Amino acid sequence: MPRVSLSSIPSVDRLLRSEAAQPLIAERGRAIVTDAIRAVLRELRTDADGGNGLDLSEAAIVARVRERIAVESVPSLRPVFNLTGTVLHTNLGRAPLPEEAVEAMMQAALRPTNLEFDLDQGRRGDRDDHVERLLCRLTGAEAATVVNNNAAAVLLVLNTLALRKEVPVSRGELIEIGGAFRMPEIMARAGCRLREVGTTNRVHLSDYTDAIGPKTGLVMKVHTSNYAIVGFTSTVDEAPLAAACHDRNVPFVVDLGSGTLVGLAEYGLPHEPTPMESLAHGADLVTFSGDKLLGGPQAGIIVGRGNLIARLKRNPLKRSLRVDKITMAGLGAVLRLYLDPERLATRLPVLRSLTRSAEEIRAAANRLLSPVASALDTVANVRIVDCGSEIGSGALPTREIASAGLAVTPVDGTGTMLNRIAAAFRQLPVPVIGRTHEGSLVMDLRCLEDEAAFTSQLARLQV
Numbered sequence: 443m444p445r446v447s448l449s450s451i452p453s454v455d456r457l458l459r460s461e462a463a464q465p466l467i468a469e470r471g472r473a474i475v476t477d478a479i480r481a482v483l484r485e486l487r488t489d490a491d492g493g494n495g496l497d498l499s500e501a502a503i504v505a506r507v508r509e510r511i512a513v514e515s516v517p518s519l520r521p522v523f524n525l526t527g528t529v530l531h532t533n534l535g536r537a538p539l540p541e542e543a544v545e546a547m548m549q550a551a552l553r554p555t556n557l558e559f560d561l562d563q564g565r566r567g568d569r570d571d572h573v574e575r576l577l578c579r580l581t582g583a584e585a586a587t588v589v590n591n592n593a594a595a596v597l598l599v600l601n602t603l604a605l606r607k608e609v610p611v612s613r614g615e616l617i618e619i620g621g622a623f624r625m626p627e628i629m630a631r632a633g634c635r636l637r638e639v640g641t642t643n644r645v646h647l648s649d650y651t652d653a654i655g656p657k658t659g660l661v662m663k664v665h666t667s668n669y670a671i672v673g674f675t676s677t678v679d680e681a682p683l684a685a686a687c688h689d690r691n692v693p694f695v696v697d698l699g700s701g702t703l704v705g706l707a708e709y710g711l712p713h714e715p716t717p718m719e720s721l722a723h724g725a726d727l728v729t730f731s732g733d734k735l736l737g738g739p740q741a742g743i744i745v746g747r748g749n750l751i752a753r754l755k756r757n758p759l760k761r762s763l764r765v766d767k768i769t770m771a772g773l774g775a776v777l778r779l780y781l782d783p784e785r786l787a788t789r790l791p792v793l794r795s796l797t798r799s800a801e802e803i804r805a806a807a808n809r810l811l812s813p814v815a816s817a818l819d820t821v822a823n824v825r826i827v828d829c830g831s832e833i834g835s836g837a838l839p840t841r842e843i844a845s846a847g848l849a850v851t852p853v854d855g856t857g858t859m860l861n862r863i864a865a866a867f868r869q870l871p872v873p874v875i876g877r878t879h880e881g882s883l884v885m886d887l888r889c890l891e892d893e894a895a896f897t898s899q900l901a902r903l904q905v
């Protein structure tokens with residue numbers, strides 16, 4: 443092959459002035475095009491050294507530049523199909539938001555808002571005002587405040603009410619939640635001394651009352667959201683523990699984790715404890731996440747007694763943990779959906795996904811079987827399977843919800859091929875994330891709403 447001479451590669455300037463580049467500059471801007479031209483020319487020079495017969499016309503080089511810019515401008519954070527079977531998947535961004543929330547967030551993002559401005563009085567307001575009354579109405583609490591996530595809510599409560607004091611917690615509730623949320627570490631960072639009570643499997647009311655003394659800042663009960671202790675177990679119910687705390691003038695706090703504002707049993711799902719129940723049992727404060735079962739944006743919600751919430755709001759840490767106007771707008775819109783529980787299951791995506799019946803999902807699997815099978819052609823067999831979805835994010839860790847999906851099994855039966863198939867699905871324009879199980883890639887279809895978008899990209903699958 444003849445060597446391509448380096449001198450036949452056009453200069454950056456010539457390319458920028460070329461007719462072919464003008465529409466691209468108009469579309470993307472001169473700086474981005476200039477950078478991409480430089481990068482493409484560097485590539486060509488190394489190729490030219492190798493001497494492959496490259497098309498070095500201005501038009502061909504600009505076409506490469508256009509392609510490069512297209513690849514580089516794909517944002518790192520983008521939508522995926524969550525076919526893992528875990529509805530609230532923390533690594534996949536937890537709850538998808540309802541339209542109503544997205545609209546409210548867009549309005550708050552586009553324009554100035556009265557975030558901390560009291561329109562009646564014409565003076566400074568409190569950002570919590572936009573959701574506090576709704577939260578009180580929905581939970582029966584006296585007061586409420588919102589921070590960045592539930593980990594922040596727990597931190598703020600501990601630091602405000604138990605700084606340099608002891609916090610008795612049952613040994614069986616000293617949980618670690620995915621990533622780095624370990625209750626004992628949060629306690630230490632909040633400036634509290636953890637006082638473990640009971641044993642891993644059993645704790646009694648007397649274990650708590652023995653531990654409560656002048657040094658106690660608060661008593662905390664943590665919803666053991668991501669595991670269950672079974673067998674010879676005993677826990678203390680909220681109501682007697684609350685009463686014991688109140689007798690001793692110590693606040694009783696419940697960290698619920700996933701908090702939903704409706705009884706899930708009404709929707710045919712297993713019951714999950716609610717903030718209303720904890721408050722009714724006598725909890726002084728309850729903390730829960732905005733983006734778990736509640737189905738809203740990432741936030742940490744604290745509801746409970748007015749005097750304690752007022753103390754939380756006065757803690758300087760509150761300022762570091764507060765939420766922005768966009769979250770406030772989205773959370774407000776989600777809470778308003780809860781005022782109309784009859785339509786909640788169609789309007790709130792988390793509940794919509796959770797309440798889809800196995801038959802409905804199986805029907806979707808029937809529709810998708812042949813498009814997926816033909817996309818994988820000779821590489822894999824595809825069949826419809828029953829599977830069990832999980833709520834995820836800690837709710838009901840031991841309960842699965844009957845679902846259905848497609849199982850993709852490599853014809854050659856190898857793990858290597860299975861990995862290649864899973865990678866090919868992840869490399870689609872909207873990556874498809876399933877889970878591998880016993881030699882197959884299983885795609886649980888519970889969370890697939892846009893089937894057309896899913897099938898339309900199958901033609902691009904490259905195993």
Ligand SMILES: *Cc1c(COP(=O)(O)O)cnc(C)c1O
Nearest residue numbers: 591592593667698699700731836
């Ligand atoms: C999830 C969870 C948290 C942490 O909440 P984030 O919103 O993820 O910060 C804390 N406590 C419990 C019991 C949880 O389940």
